[in-house]
Amino acid sequence: MYQLLRVCTCLYVLLSTSVWRSSFAEDDFDTDSFEEYEDEMTVHRPRVGYLEDDKVIHLEVLSPLKDQPPKLTAKLGVNLHHDNPSPPSITLLPDSTVFKWDSLRTQLEISRHSDTPRCHVIRWTSTHARPLEDCFLIGAASWYGGPEHLKQLWPVEKLQLKELPYVPHYLNNVGKTEPYWFNSHGISIYVNASVPLFVDVRNHRSDGLCLIADDRAPYLPRGERLLQYTLCNFDDPRQAHEYSVANLFDRPAALPDARMVQFPVWSTWVRYKKLVNQSAVLEFAKEIVAHGFNNSQMEIDDDWESCYGATAFNKSRFPDMKQLAQQLKDMGFRTTIWTHPFVNKDCPDYPHLASQGHFVANQRGDVEMQWWDGKGGVVDFTKNSTAEWFVAKHRKVLQDYGIDGFKFDAGEVGWLPQIPRLNCSLDEQPRCYSQSYAATLAEFGPITEMRVSFRTQRHPMYVRMLDKDSKWSFDNGLRTLLTTLFVQNLNGYPFVLPDMVGGNAYAQDNIDRELFIRWLQANALMPVIQFSAAPWDFDQQTVEICKKFTALHFKYSKLILGLMQQSVDTGAPLNAPIWWVDPQNAVAHKINDEYLLGEDILVAPVMKRGARKRNIYLPQGYWREQNHKRRVYKGRRWLRGYPADLATLPHFTRVHGYTLSREQKQRIDYHAKYQLFVV
Structure with a gap:
């Protein structure tokens, strides 16, 4: 028999002496065994119970509809059963409930959040040897948030992560690691920054998202393990995210550079790789001007230094960099250069800088490390004197x-x-390193771009996507351009700098004409366009198509800047998934190849090789297509086989206050593949 105990105004605890099944599957949670909750209980309060046979804590958040499955189901402390512990003691406090396992030196406290009854703080502490682990059933919900990833599958439940150390890392392009997830049912999870966190998705449990706290590399031993997070329950994902942005994230403190929004960035990287030199840069700039393209700046990428970390130009490649910068300025270009936090061992200053303590050392005192351009030391930005230097x-x-x-x-x-x-x-x-690096870079002003983030939303800089490959697929190709855009926006980083149009042409990858054009179209209503491969590398038609879409981007640049200011003011995403304007729409929750600019522009780029049409889903409202100008579609339906030749980017603007005349209503074919109104 189950006994339901009143704990406080925020929480109910279910004590069990019966057997609950232990497999982590939705059907195994016996929700019928719960007594009906009292009328005064609001549905956002979680319910927890100790499962004696499984020796874990079971948590669920009920649906407001009594006949529906729970909005969230979880097993907390899934590693406890290995030690066959006795049932915990339970202490009921006015605002919290404490479960304590004396034999395991482990305690769980679930308490009401001080700001809102919709949120609770889950806090584990332990000096026992085993990791702490809580697992959430993914279920039928779509999940968002989580890290940037090489294969940016989206929604998040499509991605598999195997005990991923949750720190910014170069492996698998995990450069951005906000400890935040939320789902289409309105549940959000935000992990405390001090947790030595590992994340496991669809690995330990085939349908589970698991949070693990463990004292192993890359973390230092701490004596007492901590797993703490805020669990919130709202009516839909937009409500959940808006609460998180308002209460858990920082917002950008100001706008980044406006000219980068208006006109393309031109980089030397894809065109020249490391063979860049002064004459090549000048010739590239002349080509850009001759073909009639605008610019925000010329970006000189790797390899311009005399040695990596010298911050001095290689005189054989750049005999007069000051003259080149002036020539570029006379042609209407600003000049930016690629740089990094490393100093290679072949630099003359390396021994002196090492002796001055400017490099990060490991626990043994060793400073040498390997990066993609050699061996050396990495600057320690956690030291104020080093950051100032x-x-x-x-x-x-x-x-x-x-x-x-x-x-x-x-x-x-x-x-x-x-x-x-x-x-x-x-x-x-170790995540303070990435935070200190970002804070140092912010000193260089709004034109600055960086690629790493962890709780650094406040810095008004462009956060660029890590390098994309010149492919169509989710294997770090074009398909990940939109999904990475979503991850950054929904983690509180709206000032996204997409990678270069067409990708980086690494290894055997080639940028063909079709991929280049479709990539630019997909990028067109994101904050910044960045070229390196050039339109005239293909043919004149490509040049004209690219001018069309850089002009489209400029047309919307004033709106983009206004929306960026809105992000500063409210934390709203700049480019959201389409469910943002229809947050309870289950179809919209899964769409990963369309995006919004603000709330009134929907972009549906073609992202499949050879395609000249695509299916488009429109969320609620009325949407006017911008390709033919006169057609308005009613939302919450598919447009099947929407035509989009190589010069067409399907995009739509939302029509507010739109109503149909009697004549228009009479003309509607409700059995058609989509509803079309000519106005």
């Missing part, structure tokens, strides 16, 4: 050569000598 050194480059700004690379914890010794509290390590 780095800023002064790079500002001198700007002043000496007339350069306008930097593209900062790397910054992930994975590049540090392991396990690093950093100048921040034990609870903050």
